[in-house]
Amino acid sequence: MLNHPGTSPRILITGFGPFPGAPVNPTQALVRKLATLRRPAFADTPRIPHIFDVTYATVDRELPELIARHHPDALLMFGLAARTPYIRVETRARNAVSMLWPDAGHTTVRRASIVPGADAQMFGPHTARLFRAALASGADVRSSRDAGRYLCNYLSWRSIEATRVHGGPRLAAFVHVPLLAQDTASRRMTSDELTDTGEAILLEMIRMTRVTLRDAARSSRV
Structure with a gap:
């Protein structure tokens, strides 16, 4: 069943498992923490955690299943950008896929686009608010x-598609995170710092989803 406008928003929070070149993926622990944090702001907000295996087939199979089972109002997705030392709030999904790098299931795609002839897809103006919330952390x-x-990028594309289907999630967002510090002497971001930023992003996502649901309820009464 669909979440009734005015009720607490349901947030699906996802990460990825390890993949070739990245035997440890910090999004796994981050998703678990964000789904179990005890804060008054989270008390009435269902948070559904999920970790995808890093394969195209897994995304295509499990994302629709998760949406059908949990009926999330928003998708908040995290992934690892191992070569980037900072957090990236993505604003769009490119219509592009690597033909060189196989996924964790050793599958290599045979075409360089997700949907032939399509333009990039934008997440929406809410990404600017998520960026500011993350920056404030x-x-x-x-x-x-x-x-x-x-x-x-592939999950980003499929999630934006999902928001355009009747009854699908209202909002979607993707955030790339860096590799984390393994010791106190490292200049990399720590696990606690990443959790704090992830929490700030999640809180803003919940707030925006509530506003979106409320606006939708008002529009339906006009």
Whole structure:
């Protein structure tokens, strides 16, 4: 069943498992933490955690299943950008996929686009608010127009498609995170710092989803 406008928004929070070149993916722990944080602001907000295997087939199979089962009002997705030392709030999904890098299931795609002839898809203006919320946490955060050509971009594309289907989630967002510090001498972001920023993003996502649901309810009464 669909979430009734005015009730607490349901948020699907996702990350990825390890993949070739990244035996440890920090989004796994981040998603678990965000789904179990005990805060008054989260008390009436169902948070559904999920970790995708890093394969195209998994995304195509499990994303629709998760939406059908949980009826989330918003999708908040995290992925690893191992070569980037800061957090990236993605603003769009490119119609591009790597033909060079196989996924974790050793599958290599045979075409360079997701949908032949289609333009890039934008997440929407809410990404600017997520960016500001993340920035306010004190982390090094950048807005990004390039989610790459791998599974992060592919999931971004499929999630935006899902928001355009009747009864689908209202909002979707994708955030790239860096590799984390393994010791106190490292200049990399720590796990606690990443959790703090992830929490700030999640809180803003919940707030915006509530507003979106309320506006939809008002429009339906006009």
